[in-house]
Amino acid sequence: MDALVEFLKTYMWPLIFALVIVAVLPLLAGYVVLLERKVMADMQARLGPMRVGPHGLLQPIADALKLLIKEDIIPENADKLVFWCAPLISVTAAMVAYSALAFGPFFQIADLNIGLIFIVAVSSMGIFGIILGGWASNSHYSLLGALRSTAQMISYETAAGLALVGGALLAGSLSIRQIVEKQQTDGVWFIFCAPVGFFLYLVASIAETNRAPFDLPEAESELVAGYMTEYSGFRWAIYFLAEYANMIVVAGIATTLFLGGWMRPFAGVSWLNFLDFFPPLCFLAVAAYCFYRTPKQPEPIQSGVMALFGGLCLALAAAMALPFVPALAASKPGLHGAFWFLLKVTLYIYSFMWVRFTFPRFRFDQLMRLGWYFMIPLSIVNVLALGVFAILRMSGWSLWPAVALTSGGTLLIAILLVWNAQKKSPGPLAGMTEAEG
């Protein structure tokens, strides 16, 4: 019994956090899907899902239910065991990555010394789910999707990793907590120190999560659905969950490393302290809008759901207002930290969607060309430039001249790279003729 108490004392909070993440993540992923459909609809001047719940707010739950009770089809000549396991590998890899991610100064399962590379290492294993699923389906579309996915991930993981190395150079640590604390003591987010590095990571992370314009592994006009072609029902849903969980992971890494993690914007500027009121007011405004729309719903049940969402936002606003009670002031970093972190993650994911609905899909040779001729050389140059930046800062340069010098140099090399590529292959169709000849 004593042993159990001792065990729980050490591992209680990590266990609770882990359970919360496993429980909340599918719901969160479902709502990210809804957000994506709504954003897409907005950008294409449509309404998007409107039927299930007010403004389609219950759509993710309906979708999940539908997928759960759908027939689970396994192709005749599939490798059954591998076919079963493949989605699980993907989703497990995506979820394990959360164990090192910090949602706030308190909400973190474990602050590892190797936090950053732990997340990269574990989430890079998710590709086994894709490649084995594509192979086990015993279908040409699936196999082609899996092969494309592998080639793409290997190419862009290098660029993403090198962009992260640049960030870690600035932080002088790989621990998630120390990276954020370094940005706090420096008083500047690393996106301002390393704008090129952030851009590289943004592009590489879009490619790594297989999203448009890099979504060749599941290009529906060429490959039906790529590696997921033969999957249906719940297993398909698990792949989807893994994809969206991975999106949140890369957004979390970018937020931690480049956007100041759980810090409030301008945390060091005292006359901007009124920004502390933003979290409760934000939820209050959403709650007020929900209540305003409640009587206008077409059916009483929809009104009820709308009021429920309003109440939920009101409760969240109350929770965010807790730190303003003097007795509970200690809860401020935890609550507001989580709010700012998730807000930044949401904005990063929004930028993903924005890119997705703005740019057309790349052709595969263009994708590889971009990865190997532009992203990887530039990310190596970026690491060198950030090393120079760190030395300049140590020898007493002030921030902006150092940033201008190093980022300017990196951009110059980027322009040279593009110019060189243009000279070699003028016009977007050059790759095609080259391949034919």
Place this chain on the structure above:
Amino acid sequence: MTPAQISQIAFYFFAALAILGAILMVTVRNVVHSAIFLVTSLLATAGIFLTLGAQFLFAVQVILYVGGIMVLFIFVIMLVNLDVALHQVQFNRQKWVALLLTIAMGGQLGLAIWFARTQGTLDIPTGRAGGLSPQNVEQFGLALFEKYALPFEIASVLLLVAMIGAVVMTKRRI
């Protein structure tokens, strides 16, 4: 359970998994399954690094071997026609050589354990009581770039030469 006991259990779990994965890898006929078991074995080895407190080695093992090399392995395997490969004889009939090598290896291992037990020159691994060390990456970097700087640089140059060689061999026209 104390942390030391937990890491001891973890060690035996990972060790068993690594050995099981290795055995299955060489006995299974399907090449893709074989690769999956190799991944299992490599991951279990990474887990053993973790129980020994070597976090950085764990991460490098996962990134390089599991995330890099094994993905490339499977990538190549998929391009091979598996139906043909399944019907080919995959095992060399060299029983006696294998037996001899096994005896030699087993003898070596047995001797090592015997010396360790009687003379105490080698510890049988038990769990680290202290858990993960807080400065692992820093210590690793210092050891690599200060104490073992020359061997490290030599190995780097060797890898660079190998890389350039690979590029030269695959490119028809430079």
